[in-house]
Amino acid sequence: MTARHFLLDTDLTSAEQAAVLDLADGYKARRRAPGPADRPLAGRSVALLFEKPSTRTRLSFDVGVAELGGHPVVIDAASTQLGRGETIEDTAAVLSRYVDAIVVRTFAQERLERLAAAANVPVINALSDHAHPCQALADLQTIRERRGGLAGLTLTYLGDGNNVAHSLLLAGALAGMRVHVASPPGYEPFEQVVRHANEIGAATGGEALVMHDALEAAAGADVLYTDVWASMGQEGESDSRSLVFQPYQLDEKAVEAAKPDVLVLHCLPAHRELEISGSVLDGPHSAVFDQAENRLHAQKALLSLLFAAEAGVAEAGTGGTGAGGADAAR
Numbered sequence: 176m177t178a179r180h181f182l183l184d185t186d187l188t189s190a191e192q193a194a195v196l197d198l199a200d201g202y203k204a205r206r207r208a209p210g211p212a213d214r215p216l217a218g219r220s221v222a223l224l225f226e227k228p229s230t231r232t233r234l235s236f237d238v239g240v241a242e243l244g245g246h247p248v249v250i251d252a253a254s255t256q257l258g259r260g261e262t263i264e265d266t267a268a269v270l271s272r273y274v275d276a277i278v279v280r281t282f283a284q285e286r287l288e289r290l291a292a293a294a295n296v297p298v299i300n301a302l303s304d305h306a307h308p309c310q311a312l313a314d315l316q317t318i319r320e321r322r323g324g325l326a327g328l329t330l331t332y333l334g335d336g337n338n339v340a341h342s343l344l345l346a347g348a349l350a351g352m353r354v355h356v357a358s359p360p361g362y363e364p365f366e367q368v369v370r371h372a373n374e375i376g377a378a379t380g381g382e383a384l385v386m387h388d389a390l391e392a393a394a395g396a397d398v399l400y401t402d403v404w405a406s407m408g409q410e411g412e413s414d415s416r417s418l419v420f421q422p423y424q425l426d427e428k429a430v431e432a433a434k435p436d437v438l439v440l441h442c443l444p445a446h447r448e449l450e451i452s453g454s455v456l457d458g459p460h461s462a463v464f465d466q467a468e469n470r471l472h473a474q475k476a477l478l479s480l481l482f483a484a485e486a487g488v489a490e491a492g493t494g495g496t497g498a499g500g501a502d503a504a505r
């Protein structure tokens with residue numbers, strides 16, 4: 176049986192992504208009064224493997240799996256045999272015998288892909304150096320609940336063309352959004368990601384654009400977004416990056432250039448007065464804590480969809496119809 180993974184935003188179709196956002200809204204609305212159908216992970220276990228630090232992702236998956244009726248098992252490299260050199264492939268094969276899905280935060284996307292290739296349960300990218308697709312689902316949920324829709328909106332991302340920018344480009348394209356990324360020369364998102372986003376946008380009405388002038392990019396934006404200037408593992412470059420990225424700070428000038436009701440997002444953790452001014456992060460346009468909360472709801476929805484797909488495959492293998500799986504969401 177081939178497991179359904181979520182390693183990159185484009186592992187969901189446009190319709191599946193919209194279905195996940197609908198499910199996420201439902202989980203959010205029913206959180207304090209869940210029904211029997213809100214526990215699709217009953218009797219299942221999910222490994223949460225974190226090779227890098229995390230607050231939001233780790234906690235929201237831990238709580239989310241439990242709220243879905245499942246059993247979360249949090250592990251890290253240092254306290255497992257991974258830290259003593261056991262291969263990611265052997266680890267994936269062993270974990271697949273114990274748990275029903277593996278959520279992984281790691282370094283290179285290639286390491287994540289190797290793990291997924293050796294696993295026979297769904298693998299979810301909880302951040303790699305290339306992409307942060309779970310974050311993008313929560314971002315879209317937050318925008319949609321504040322604006323009522325996504326297609327045609329302009330999201331301007333200021334700063335490093337990193338994993339978060341890549342996922343916004345791809346998930347935004349799937350939703351028919353215009354995603355403009357303003358980065359210093361040399362720090363743009365990968366060309367292949369921008370090209371891929373524009374290929375998707377040709378069908379959805381989305382558009383991906385890389386710019387170098389922050390205020391020009393912010394002009395007329397519906398959403399302004401930023402992330403840290405030095406990602407995990409780049410701490411040694413913090414001082415030099417602070418100089419290069421200074422013109423890209425999400426500050427009051429950027430907010431004034433955008434639409435009057437612009438929504439301000441940041442995936443957190445934030446550094447006030449570096450990538451975002453404190454007055455903007457804590458100001459009236461900011462939805463960053465709703466955004467952080469939505470990690471929980473969006474990931475519960477994603478897990479539900481992946482487990483429904485697994486159930487569909489298993490049913491098909493035993494003569495069932497597979498109805499209710501991923502195809503049903505398209």
Ligand code: CP
Nearest residue numbers: 229230231232442443
């Ligand atoms: N936004 C995000 O991924 O936060 P954590 O690093 O705390 O998980």
